[in-house]
Structure formats: C-alpha cells, structure tokens
Amino acid sequence: MIVPIIGNVAYSITMDPTVWIFDDRKIILEEAFNESDKLEESDTLQEAAERWDRAISRQEKPPVNKSLSRHEREDILKYSYVMPIDDFLNHAEINSDATHATIATDSGEVRITLQELYESYLLFAIDGKPLTDDGPVHLMYKDGSNRDTPLKGVNKIVIN
Template sequence: MIVPIIGNVTYSITLDPTVWIFDDRKILLEEAFTERENVQVEENELENASKRWSRAVYQQKINPPVNKSISRFEREKILENSYVMPINEFVDHAEVNENATDVTIVTSKGDEHISLEALQSCYLLFAVDGKPLKEEGPVHLFYKDGSNKDNPITGIEKIVIN
C-alpha cells in the first residue's frame, strides 16, 4: 500500500496513503475540481502551515509534542467522505533534478507517461467513503483540471521521474 517516487530526484521518497486520512492537506473529492475551492485550499494550506509552525515552536519550548485528539463527530465525518491529496508537495520534497522533464507512472496495467509539469498539478485519490483504496489502489491519479475525472490512472505501483 505504498508508492515510491524515484528516479531523477535528490531524495527517493515513499508515499503511504493509508495515513493521509488524518492529514490537513487532504481535499474532499467533490471539491477538488472546482476552481473556487482550489483558491481557498491554497489559503487554508498556508494558514495550516503557519499553525503547525507556531505549534511546533511553542511545543519545543514548553511541552513535548502531543497529538490533537479527533472528536467523534470529526471521526465519523472522515469515514464518510472520499479524499484526494495534491501530489505537488511530495514531488517538491523529493527535489526533482533540473534536467528532469517527464514522468513514468508504473501501473499494474502498464506504464503511463506524462510531463513533469502535468504531474505537479495532479491529485491522488486515496480514500473512498473513508476507506483506503484496495481495488486498483493504493492511489488513483487525477489531473486537477478534471480531464480524466471519469477515467483516472489506477493501479499505481511507483512514480519514476525521468
């Protein structure tokens, strides 16, 4: 249930979509393809990053890190929805080398080739009705413009930056 990002990168990283259900960066699937929501999501990401930074600095000075508990209502809501995760932040963390131009997405059905720029603007579907994808999973790839909304890239085994 993991997806490595390897190839022409400084750091090969491994994505574990099973833990994203509790990640603040996740986006509801039905909101992912609306332009208005994307602007709000970017603002929320900046605000959440600021809060995480403040919390980390505060905890470093006073207390050891403590996970915020999730209320029962939030837990039930999480387990009822489908979510996507923007892939661009993970690709940025891998630090793609300057001479990289395209991407090979290795799937159980064969390889898919897309540009690096296209990959930067993709979502990974990782949960349907609050549960990890088991069929054709662990993630499905959607373009942010929604052009493959009805036919995502499925069965992804690894992402190779070329």
C-alpha cells in the same frame, strides 16, 4: 500500499496513502474539482510562491491532525479524498534536467510531463476507506479532465 517517487530526484520518497486520512492537506474529492474551477491566475502564482518557500525551508513538517473528535471521525467515513502531490514532489527535490514522469500502474506504464504531475491529485480513499482493489492510489488531473477515467492502480512514480 506504498508509492515510491524515485528516479531523477535528490531524495527518493516513499508515500504511504493509508495514513493520509489524518493529514490536514487532504481534500474532499468533490471540493477539489470545484476549487480548481475557481482558481484565478493570482491564486496559482501565490501557490507557486508558497511551494517555493516550503521547498527552501525544509524545517516545515507535514500538517497532521493531533486528535479528532468523535464527530470528525464519523465525517471522515462519509467522504472520498484526494491528496495534492506537489508537496511530495518538492520534498523529493526533482533534478533540474528532469522533464517527464513514468507512472507505473497495475496495467502498465504511462508517461506524463512534470507539469501534468505537479497539477495532479492522488485519490487515496473512497468513503473514508483506502483503495484496496485498484489502489493504492489513482492519479487525477486537477482540471478534472480524467476525473471519470483516472490512472488506477498507481504503485510507483519514476521521474525521468
């Protein structure tokens, strides 16, 4: 159930989507696409500046819930969740000559641009449960263009 980011990067990253349910960066699936519709250009620039700041200061650790109340634990099981992929890509430190990514899935490989990859979510839980049949993650574009037909069965991301 792990998804490595390998290839033309300074550091290979191994993502474990089974623990993301406790990560504060997760976004409820329905809210993820509502928010992307409302983003303005200034918000996009602000996010890019924040990503840059995080990439520069490697001291920052991923935000993780320390403890959950009973109500919060029950709520987790009600929703489907996505995780923005950009933090993981920033930690891998993609080399400047990289231009594309190859997404390895159970049904083959798909080549996308790095921009498309940065502007993607990884669906990792449906109704609070990990994707077991066609997982470990699905890749969905933040603009919602492939929301009904995400890349399923993603098991490796190779930066080219």
